[in-house]
Amino acid sequence: MPHKTFFWFMLPSALAMFLFIFLPIISVVVQSLYIEHEQVLIETENCGPFGCVPVVAVDTEATQALRDAEPLGRFNGLGTYTDRNHLAFAEIGAAWTGTESWGEFLGQVYNLPFYKALSFTLTFTFVVTPLVIVLGLFIALGVNSLPRLLKGPTIFVSLLPMIVTPLVGSLILFWMIDSEGILGATLQRVFDDNALSLKASPTLTWIMLLVYGVWSSAPFAFIVFYAGLQTVPEDTMEAATIDGASRWQRVRYVVIPYMAPLVVFITLIQLMDNFRVFEPIVGFSAQASATSLSWIIFNDLRGQDVQLFGSAAATSVLTILGVAVLLCPVLIRTWRDFNRKRV
């Protein structure tokens, strides 16, 4: 395709992404390199319905003068990236020299918010992604061998975990797994342990989030695989059958290789989405035991009175870098495919 035609075809889509994603990313990167001006503080008195108290306040005029002089703030380089609430280089260094054993060192690192979040984020990504793929494949194989009439409703039901608004979906599940709720109470009865609570123990909270992650993403893998199954050439399958291949052998040697490109596609999307895990943590109020990078961004920007834009920007850039690293193997593969296609 000539460059000019390509340009016109691509223009609307590229323009939308340029304006609403690329420019914001640039501004986020810039923002992460700056910190706010020094705030000029004055001592004053506040009075309200409950009496008067002496307090400090921001001298807005003096601070405004500083702001007008340098609208972006003070240049801080990578200072925000390396501070205690992000990569925490100084604290890691102190932990390294100040501890005797690996366990102690890791304990101190885990106490830092970024690394605590990273450990859950990575666990979630690497546990949920493969399980989603395997579960999705098995569901697809199962549904595919159902009688024709049952397929439609089964597909709809299978998609339910994906289509119910997560906002309320997790709220309802949150009550179901409560120690007084249907699932929580049943588990207590099964294990005959009245103190068993999915919400109280960090380990059980992690397991619960992982199970939820698999449950809510499996439909995506399922629908893609199910569609892929429809294209497995029938003559190949028949040939395999005639050669005496068992069902498992047919799946292993015919179906799976045929679906490899689908696995790449699902892996790509799932790695990215799971690395940005956020909704279940808020939905299940799990932040005491499990946080993620996206949750840290949320915590900086929402639900408090002061928004930490610089801090959120730095975490966002680190998230993008993390996704890029994760996707590298997949991207290299795509690059090879692309070059092969060009020839």
Place this chain on the structure above:
Amino acid sequence: MAAAAHRRSTGLAVLSTGFVIFWVIIASFPFLWTLWGSFKVQADFFSRADWTNALTGARTIVETGGPFTLNGYGGAWIQEEFWRAALNTFIVVFSVVVISLTLGTLGGYALARSGFRYAFWILMLALVFRAMPHITLVSGYLLPFFEWNIWGYLPTSIIVLVAINQPFTLWMLHSFFLNIPKDLDESAMVDGCTRFQAFRHVIIPVMWPGVITTGLFSFLLAYNDFAVTAVLLSQENQTMVPKIASFLGSTFEEGNVMFAVAAVISATAPLFVLILFFQRQIVSGLTAGAVKG
């Protein structure tokens, strides 16, 4: 596949069917539980005393006089005028799907047919774009949108959702177009068509399955979105999900959680119809598209 199915062992058939039944139960149970509970009062459905209250409706009988109540639905749809939010959602979702697919098919087609390296890098860049957490993007939009006085309107949110959705749409449609043989449009161009005419007369008629599948994912994104719509829309333009969130209450005041539950159930109904309707296309669409991804 059909031929193969005849020959497999009964044991495997039982196992396979059993697995599907198991999956159907765990996939649908929370939804069915919610459907049932939406006809109860909050003290039953969200009971901390005894979960069996949700089945028997003990408090529902005390508070409303019968074991089932339509209070949640009435409250959401009539008292809180949920239909306004539903209407706004319809406008947003419809526009997002149509615009995303229009931009995405043009772009995806170009990416699939271009042999130059920059096509690859555009795809890579799209992936990086997709990695950006939405919440950061949205916070960044606020100040300029207020400055330009475009905050709060439906078109603003629609364009933002379209843009956020473009990377996924491009990727999906690009792999779909790769699957349509090049000969089709190239032979049309040999016959004297321009590239766009070839696209219009030859590609468009065969691209529907892929487009519909991609459209389903665009639809779900726009339909379930909270991060963008909760912050970028003014109250009269609110869509369903932020409206549902507003039923949930705040630290200081109890919400009407049963309104939210009833609203969620109502919001799922059109999806049911939609999926049953498009089921065949979804399946054949993905077939054609993503397989050679």
Place this chain on the structure above:
Amino acid sequence: MTFPTRLAALSAAAILTGTTAIADCGISQGRISILSNDFGALNAVSNAAAECASDSVTVEINATTEHRDLQVAAMTPTPAEYTVAVVANSSIVPLMNENLIRPLDDLIAEYAPDLPTLNQVTIDGKVMAIAFMANAQHLYYRADILEQVGLEPPTTYEEVLAAAEAIRDQGIMDFPFVTNTETGWNLGQEFVNMYLGHGGQFFEPGSAVPAINNETGIAALEMMKALSDYADPDFLTFASNETQAEWEAGNVALAFMWGSRGSQIIDDEGAAPEIVAATMLTGAPTVAGGATPASTLWWDGFTIAANISDEDAAASFQAMIHGMRDEIITANNEEAVWLSAAYQPGPAAAGISATATSGTAPYPMIPFMGLMHSALGSELSEFMQGEESAEQALADVEAAYSAAAREQGFLE
């Protein structure tokens, strides 16, 4: 002046404003646009202000739980998207820091000369907000259960612990106590309450340097931990919705919850009548022999944007004063504890009144308090789970706060 005397003092003045209430608000023209949180009491005021709409006066309302995320961005441009921001004593701080709201002294002199000082929030000698309702966390107790164990209603946290122990001992309840301790804002708020109850100071005087890692901070944490031993093991996921449900289900006998939830707890929905009948609302307990209760006082009120025309500001001010007039307070008496002479305190207000009259401190209106609050919210849960020491938890809070305060320019 204490809270009740102030209330009494204003009642005479309010009779004047009450009788002069006018139907058309007396606004000739202007744009009124209100941003507020989304709950009943605020909506009542906003909707009453919206009555001022006419051919030449436009009124728009955006009541949303996301209001805090919008307010700064929305009020920065000229003209500001909103002419009125309804805030609390924590959420006014960012607007003050950015100089986005205007002093109201002139508007009060012109349009509401009788406005009681009780309603005027004065910062550095200038009235910056008009408060119209109050809120506080306080103690709820079950009279029947306390009677059963033969104890008086607790007035200190030490007595709360003793009562909880007695209830557990007699096998009435395993987890008799509950409060909002969800990791995040709620947990931070519990520490703020407990630390102020212990007489603590959050910062070095006159600066933004944190000062919580001390004996007082440790004592406050130890008390929170002691209380959590009597709370359901899931306590780190408990916010207002969960604690209210625990109460209504009859699972707890002692709770420290928001006063604004009172009217919903003692209504006929959700709980059995015998639980409602035995539910008593009382002031927040003191702790460690301190004189002031371990709680904070909150107000909600309105502010007027700085970046709008004087005409719009005057119109907005008049409309909001119209929105908080006596008829509105009377019609919505049960929605809140109103700071108005027209307000008739009902049983649901007993806890807030008792807390306010016993000298409880208002939530600190300090520019960097929000940063401290969020550091507390995210760094204390490991201590509460028993995974780290109180000293370590407080050191973590100070470190997290300092990093954020440096980024915001409060610390070097």
